[in-house]
């Protein structure tokens with residue numbers, strides 16, 4: 540599942556090709572991919588002829604600013620990815636949306652499971668959507684330790700589940716939440732409200748280094764290669780993960796075998812020695 544580093548890697552790769560370009564035509568092959576649009580026909584109609592002003596991001600959402608105050612929102616869902624290719628290039632399977640730019644380049648949304656979506660929202664629609672409730676971005680607007688501690692106070696849910704709550708902090712998913720908790724040396728099943736000030740500080744300090752490490756390597760492409768960069772290459776962070784996907788392998792800090800268990804339905808990895 541693409542998380543902040545994968546979406547930010549995608550954003551950076553798209554910005555050069557899209558910013559300043561005009562949308563020439565749009566083809567939606569699966570209506571399900573524009574299901575968040577109140578009237579599905581609005582999607583293509585609002586995009587065509589608009590100029591891309593900037594490609595932005597909040598959490599796991601790409602937020603592309605268009606002319607006339609429209610916001611083009613993209614969520615990659617479970618298995619979605621974007622490609623930027625010359626229009627004549629053959630389309631691969633599961634290419635569900637094609638946005639052709641005036642420059643002769645296609646932005647293609649490939650999503651076998653169709654959990655992802657695209658929509659073009661007016662400012663009012665954006666304000667009324669669930670996106671308005673997203674928490675601060677984990678990379679660009681990480682809350683202070685004090686603010687984080689206030690948000691965690693009295694929370695009985697496991698800290699791992701709270702890190703996955705996009706309304707608390709936006710951008711962390713299953714892989715990077717495990718990595719952050721390992722770096723902070725906090726057990727994933729601790730109740731959020733039980734963390735003391737020092738632990739919250741350690742947790743807060745762990746977020747950006749982990750996300751930046753993922754970014755440096757172009758994100759994490761798992762063995763299924765569901766996530767790839769817009770040029771079709773794979774992210775290289777998988778082999779550098781500290782705990783995720785490393786059950787029974789030695790902790791890179793202390794050598795203790797990494798444990799894995801299901802926590803609230805999510806596969807969770809941690810070091811039983813390092814993490815308290």
Ligand SMILES: [Zn+2]
Nearest residue numbers: 790793810813
């Ligand atoms: Zn360890």
